[in-house]
Amino acid sequence: MRLIVPVATTLLLLVGPAIAAEPTLERGTVNFQPAPDESLVAERFRLPAHTFDYQLRPMDVPTEQFQILELTFPSPVQTPHEKNNTVYCEYYRPKHDVTGENKKMPAVIVLHILGGDFPLARMFCNALAQKGVAALFLKMPYYGPRRDPAVSRRMVSPDPKETVEGLTQAVLDIRRAAAWLGSREEIDAKRLGIFGISLGGITGALAATAESRLSNVCLLLAGGDLGKVAWDSPELAIIRKRWLSGGGTREEFVTALREVDPVRYARSISGRRILMMNAANDEVIPKVCTESLWESFGKPPIHWFSGGHYSCIWHLPEALSQVQTFFTATESAASP
Numbered sequence: 001m002r003l004i005v006p007v008a009t010t011l012l013l014l015v016g017p018a019i020a021a022e023p024t025l026e027r028g029t030v031n032f033q034p035a036p037d038e039s040l041v042a043e044r045f046r047l048p049a050h051t052f053d054y055q056l057r058p059m060d061v062p063t064e065q066f067q068i069l070e071l072t073f074p075s076p077v078q079t080p081h082e083k084n085n086t087v088y089c090e091y092y093r094p095k096h097d098v099t100g101e102n103k104k105m106p107a108v109i110v111l112h113i114l115g116g117d118f119p120l121a122r123m124f125c126n127a128l129a130q131k132g133v134a135a136l137f138l139k140m141p142y143y144g145p146r147r148d149p150a151v152s153r154r155m156v157s158p159d160p161k162e163t164v165e166g167l168t169q170a171v172l173d174i175r176r177a178a179a180w181l182g183s184r185e186e187i188d189a190k191r192l193g194i195f196g197i198s199l200g201g202i203t204g205a206l207a208a209t210a211e212s213r214l215s216n217v218c219l220l221l222a223g224g225d226l227g228k229v230a231w232d233s234p235e236l237a238i239i240r241k242r243w244l245s246g247g248g249t250r251e252e253f254v255t256a257l258r259e260v261d262p263v264r265y266a267r268s269i270s271g272r273r274i275l276m277m278n279a280a281n282d283e284v285i286p287k288v289c290t291e292s293l294w295e296s297f298g299k300p301p302i303h304w305f306s307g308g309h310y311s312c313i314w315h316l317p318e319a320l321s322q323v324q325t326f327f328t329a330t331e332s333a334a335s336p
Helices: 007-015 119-130 160-183 199-210 226-232 234-245 250-260 262-269 287-296 311-328
Strands: 026-032 050-060 066-074 086-094 105-111 134-138 187-197 214-220 273-279 302-305
Touching: 026 160, 066 119, 066 160, 086 119, 086 160, 105 119, 105 160, 105 199, 105 214, 105 311, 119 134, 119 187, 119 311, 134 160, 160 187, 160 199, 160 226, 160 250, 187 199, 187 311, 199 214, 199 262, 214 311, 226 234, 226 250, 226 287, 250 262, 262 287, 273 287, 273 311, 302 311
Parallel strands: 105 134, 105 187, 187 214, 214 273, 273 302
Antiparallel strands: 026 050, 050 066, 066 086, 086 134
């Protein structure tokens, strides 16, 4: 199967949209209200009732089917690094009129991979928007415009305690993003979802356990038992080396990451629609870790692609199709 992408879309995926020359800026305030069962959310992921401001401006992208806008809002977490304290998103809003309740669109928060390569996330946003699903591509902490070239700090750090902080900030950012989507008149607040790839999939799974607004959860190349994933992953070999050279042990490393392991909090995700897509011979997310997350989530539908973590790219057309089908489904999950 060949994936045919228009030239304008290809440029968008490679370099990203640009701010329009004379953008119409929308400013607003969102009232964040936690769910009645907020006390069941792990303490580190809780947010009290509060308000936050946002800005939304069009981006200069030639597409007939959807509009792309840049959304920014302050992160609930204020780090010592100023650039990281603003959350940047690209909002893919389908171009059709919203004239009544039955015309409201489902919406999905989309999360990127560990390497911070954004074209793949944009491709899924593009595919969703073409099917009438609004997609909000959220750039996680210390990625893209949130990364100061003068600062070495990263979301996934050689110090697992810093990784815990980074993932915690990502979840809290996602919770605000979900509240923003739920406040939009064009969005069906009962049909919000989250989709992530690899690191984005793990983060999406974690966020779903903390944010009950996310009733539809689709994860690509994700898994649980995060300490084992991080310790065994070839992508993180340099992190293990630095940790060991500093006197740390494997046990300390794994224990620290348990604080952000979605398996630990999976009981709170009961009642959601969930789809997992994984590689049968994944060399980055061991199959046992995928199965651990799958079992903790109540054994939802899971699709195994042939090949490994990277060769799974050959199944991209099928993955795009499955994601479109999942999020365009008319049913919505029962409220947890």
